[in-house]
Amino acid sequence: MVAMKFPGQRKSKHYFPVNARDPLLQMAQPGDIDTAYIVGIDQTLVDIEASVDASFIDRYGLSLGHSLVIEDDVAEALYRELTDKKLITHEFAGGTIGNTLHNYSVLADDRSVLLGVMCRDVRIGSYAYRYLCNTSSRTDLNYLQGVDGPIGRCFTLISDNGERTFAISPGMMNQLRPESIPEDVIAGASALVLTAYLVRCKPGEPMREATMQAIEYAKKHNVPVVLTLGTRYVIADDPQWWRDFLRDHISIVAMNEEEGQALTGFADPLAAADKALEWVDLVLCTAGPVGLYMASYTEENGKRKTQHPLLPGVIPEFNLYEFSRAMRRADCQTPVKIYSHIAPYMGGPERIMNTNGAGDGALSALLHDIAANGYHRTNVPNSSKHQRIYLTYSSLAQVCKYANRVSYQVLNQHSPRLTRGLPEREDSLEESYWER
Ligand SMILES: Nc1ncnc2c1ncn2[C@@H]1O[C@H](COP(=O)(O)OP(=O)(O)OP(=O)(O)O)[C@@H](O)[C@H]1O
Numbered sequence: 001m002v003a004m005k006f007p008g009q010r011k012s013k014h015y016f017p018v019n020a021r022d023p024l025l026q027m028a029q030p031g032d033i034d035t036a037y038i039v040g041i042d043q044t045l046v047d048i049e050a051s052v053d054a055s056f057i058d059r060y061g062l063s064l065g066h067s068l069v070i071e072d073d074v075a076e077a078l079y080r081e082l083t084d085k086k087l088i089t090h091e092f093a094g095g096t097i098g099n100t101l102h103n104y105s106v107l108a109d110d111r112s113v114l115l116g117v118m119c120r121d122v123r124i125g126s127y128a129y130r131y132l133c134n135t136s137s138r139t140d141l142n143y144l145q146g147v148d149g150p151i152g153r154c155f156t157l158i159s160d161n162g163e164r165t166f167a168i169s170p171g172m173m174n175q176l177r178p179e180s181i182p183e184d185v186i187a188g189a190s191a192l193v194l195t196a197y198l199v200r201c202k203p204g205e206p207m208r209e210a211t212m213q214a215i216e217y218a219k220k221h222n223v224p225v226v227l228t229l230g231t232r233y234v235i236a237d238d239p240q241w242w243r244d245f246l247r248d249h250i251s252i253v254a255m256n257e258e259e260g261q262a263l264t265g266f267a268d269p270l271a272a273a274d275k276a277l278e279w280v281d282l283v284l285c286t287a288g289p290v291g292l293y294m295a296s297y298t299e300e301n302g303k304r305k306t307q308h309p310l311l312p313g314v315i316p317e318f319n320l321y322e323f324s325r326a327m328r329r330a331d332c333q334t335p336v337k338i339y340s341h342i343a344p345y346m347g348g349p350e351r352i353m354n355t356n357g358a359g360d361g362a363l364s365a366l367l368h369d370i371a372a373n374g375y376h377r378t379n380v381p382n383s384s385k386h387q388r389i390y391l392t393y394s395s396l397a398q399v400c401k402y403a404n405r406v407s408y409q410v411l412n413q414h415s416p417r418l419t420r421g422l423p424e425r426e427d428s429l430e431e432s433y434w435e436r
């Protein structure tokens with residue numbers, strides 16, 4: 001068994017001394033090493049990207065910046081117009097969670113498990129075929145449920161101003177049944193990852209029940225459930241329903257500042273992240289050119305002061321304890337809230353290819369840190385790192401740094417799926433940070 005790649009070998013300034021390699025981990029025999037992985041559910045989709053003008057969005061009854069589900073006849077007309085006018089520029093495997101798991105597997109060089117549907121008979125060259133070809137070989141697709149019909153298509157329509165509108169032609173993507181959720185796979189995972197899009201299906205489609213089944217297994221086995229919020233419109237449809245959903249089922253929420261506002265009413269990403277801590281244990285809130293915020297809990301006795309300058313915000317000096325590791329509130333005796341922020345890596349790319357998936361990239365970095373913690377805990381249970389039950393391997397400040405680095409990598413390429421991991425020479429994120 002090969003050991004998973006740890007999230008950056010951040011030797012310098014790594015708050016928790018992992019100098020050299022963990023000697024206990026080195027002593028373990030190869031066969032002894034238990035692996036850690038992430039499991040997720042997605043609507044299996046290919047992204048069909050095209051550049052269109054504003055009238056196109058109107059003509060098909062779409063709404064700018066929104067992700068809307070369209071009927072088959074609309075999808076056929078839309079697809080025909082895109083093909084006739086040769087407007088399609090790219091076709092990729094997509095889906096928020098598919099992207100996130102793929103990126104996790106590329107970063108960790110380790111296993112993730114994708115649950116969803118796949119055509120039982122895959123024709124070479126079909127969309128299903130392309131989906132499979134464009135997914136990391138480290139993403140385990142053995143648990144997909146076969147269907148007799150097409151996977152979904154996500155028309156990703158880019159307007160002149162760079163705004164992106166999704167039109168979803170669902171095909172069979174919502175046909176995942178509760179029986180297709182393997183309890184043992186959920187039980188053994190470091191986290192279960194879901195998207196708000198999963199509950200958006202027609203009456204009679206089983207995806208929502210399948211999702212609830214997975215949540216039930218995760219709760220039973222104490223596996224943290226992670227939710228990424230999709231787009232602000234999905235949340236704005238019924239914010240109170242989502243707040244209750246978070247409170248009842250979710251440990252970790254990932255959102256951008258618009259989704260954060262729809263959820264909490266606060267436009268300020270720090271205020272939104274703070275508010276969301278009422279319902280969940282850990283928040284990742286990306287904020288485009290402002291960078292990203294994280295918020296969580298830690299044990300009062302174990303909190304660690306930052307060595308970075310203290311930052312102003314709606315919560316003054318909010319980053320005071322950002323060198324602490326995140327914990328679930330229920331695992332703290334005396335919980336204290338911790339917050340961190342980071343500006344875009346190196347100020348952001350010189351030229352942004354495409355912001356599609358930058359937020360999902362940040363989430364895959366967070367998942368990598370969480371899985372690394374699970375991996376370390378199983379293999380070195382007596383390590384001082386596990387005297388308390390932490391959620392993350394690294395401090396909040398380090399996770400922010402890593403998440404931001406991965407977003408930058410996604411912004412620098414066209415597809416939301418990473419084609420390769422971070423450069424090997426990034427032994428220390430610190431150095432590469434200032435090299436430019
Ligand atoms: N214009 C920008 N300049 C610099 N960095 C950016 C810019 N836009 C995004 N980023 C970086 O990418 C991260 C995520 O971006 P953003 O908040 O746009 O995600 P998102 O809206 O969730 O994206 P998606 O939904 O497509 O995954 C930010 O935290 C930041 O690090």
Ligand SMILES: O=c1[nH]cnc2c1ncn2[C@@H]1O[C@H](CO)[C@@H](O)[C@H]1O
Pocket residue numbers: 043045046047067093094095096097099154166168195197198356357360416
């Ligand atoms: O309804 C949906 N379900 C699942 N994924 C979606 C949906 N709409 C858009 N995306 C996905 O979001 C990614 C960028 O974050 C895109 O790759 C797109 O496939």
